[in-house]
Amino acid sequence: xxxxxxxxxxxxxxxxxxxxxxxxxxxxxxxxxxxxxxxxxxxxxxxxxxxxxxxxxxxxxxxxxxxxxxxxxxxxxxxxxxxxxxxxxxxxxxxxxxxxxxxxxxxxxxxxxxxxxxxxxxxxxxxxxxxxxxxxxxxxxxxxxxxxxxxxxxxxxxxxxxxxxxxxxxxxxxxxxxxxxxxxxxxxxxxxxxxxxxxxxxxxxxxxxxxxxxxxxxxxxx
Ligand code: ADP
Ligand code: MG
Numbered sequence: 768x769x770x771x772x773x774x775x776x777x778x779x780x781x782x783x784x785x786x787x788x789x790x791x792x793x794x795x796x797x798x799x800x801x802x803x804x805x806x807x808x809x810x811x812x813x814x815x816x817x818x819x820x821x822x823x824x825x826x827x828x829x830x831x832x833x834x835x836x837x838x839x840x841x842x843x844x845x846x847x848x849x850x851x852x853x854x855x856x857x858x859x860x861x862x863x864x865x866x867x868x869x870x871x872x873x874x875x876x877x878x879x880x881x882x883x884x885x886x887x888x889x890x891x892x893x894x895x896x897x898x899x900x901x902x903x904x905x906x907x908x909x910x911x912x913x914x915x916x917x918x919x920x921x922x923x924x925x926x927x928x929x930x931x932x933x934x935x936x937x938x939x940x941x942x943x944x945x946x947x948x949x950x951x952x953x954x955x956x957x958x959x960x961x962x963x964x965x966x967x968x969x970x971x972x973x974x975x976x977x978x979x980x981x982x983x984x985x986x987x988x989x
Contacts, residue, residue, distance in 0.1 A: 768794050769815060769928070769960070773824035776814055777985075784985040785810055787824070790978070794927070797954065797961040799971055802980035808964040811980060812930050815962065816849050817841035829927065846875040850921030850959075852931040852950075856913045858905040858920075865901040868892070868919045878924060891919040895949055911942035918950055922957075929954055931963040935970075943967065 769792040777784030785807045792798055800808050813819040815826060817833055820841070826833045828848070833841065845851070858867050868888050872878045892898050895915040905913055914934060921929055931950065935943035951973055954961045963974070971977050 768792070768827070768829060769962075770827040771815075771824070774814065774821050774826060775823035776810065776819065776821050778810075783807065783810075785814070785983045786985055787811070787983045792960060792962070794960055795958045796976065797951070797974045798963070799974040799977045800962065800964045800980050801966070801968070801971075801977060802984075806980045807984045808980050809932055811983065812932055812962060812964060816851055816930055817845045843875055843877060846871050847878055847924055848926055848928065850924065850926040850929040852914070852917050852921045852929070852934045854933040854936045856905075856910075856917045856937075858913055858916060860905050862904075863901065864897065864903050864905070864908070864916050865892075867905065867916055868901075868923055870920055871924050884923065887925070888919070888923055891922055891953075894953060895919050909942075910938055911946060914938060914946050915949065918946070918953070922953060925957065926959065928960045928962070931961070933964050933966060936966060940967075947973070 771787050771790040774785070774787040800811065802808050810819065814821055817836070821834060824834070833844070836844070859870065862870065865888060868891065869880065869884070872880045872884060892901055895918060897912065897915055897919065900908065900912060905916065908916065918934070934950065935946055938946060947970055
C-alpha cells in the first residue's frame, strides 16, 4: 500500500513543484500516470521510489513513512523493495545480461546472493524469453531485448512495487505491446503493485486506474 498525504516538492530553482493532497494506491493495484511532457510524472515516481525527497507531507510505503529518512536509508529501501524500470533501460554495458539482472544484489549488501536468487533469474529470463541471452552483453541486444532485461532486473528482488517510467517510450509500437503484456503478466502473477508512467493511451485499458498528473503540478511546465 502506498499512502501520500499533503506531499509538497519543488526543485531548487522553485520553477516547478508538485502538491499531492492525498493519493492512496492499494496493494496489487495497477495505476497509470499520464500527463504531457514536463507535467511532473518522473518527479512523482522518483518521490515514491525515494530517489527524490519531499519538502513536506508524508509518503508511506507498506506502512513505513519515508519522510525523514537519510539518502542511504532511502537507497537501500529502494534497491531492495521497489523495482524500477527506466525509459532508457539504464543497463551497464560492461556487465553481462545475467549480471545486469543481478545488479541490485551487487549494490545492496543487505541482499544476499543465494542459489534461490540465481534460480529466480533463470526463471525470469525464461518468462521474458531471454534464456539464450544471459551471457551476452547489452550492446549486442535489440531495444526490446534491453528493456526485457531491465524488467527482469527490476523483478529479481521480488519487490511488492514495480515502478516503470515510460518503459516502452523508446520502442516501436509492436515491440511495446509485447513488452507491456509480458510486464503485466509478471506483475499479475506476483500480485505486485504497478505504477507506470505512459504516453500511450491505447494501453490504458490494462490498468485499474488512470491518474492525470497535471492536477498536482504547480508552476511552469515546459
Ligand atoms: P515529465 O516526466 O512529466 O515529463 P518531469 O517530472 O521530468 O516531467 O519534470 C517536471 C518539471 O520539472 C519540468 O518542468 C522539468 O523541467 C522540471 N525538472 C525536472 N528535473 C529537474 C531538476 N533536476 N531541476 C529543476 N527542474 C527540473
Ligand atoms: Mg518523465
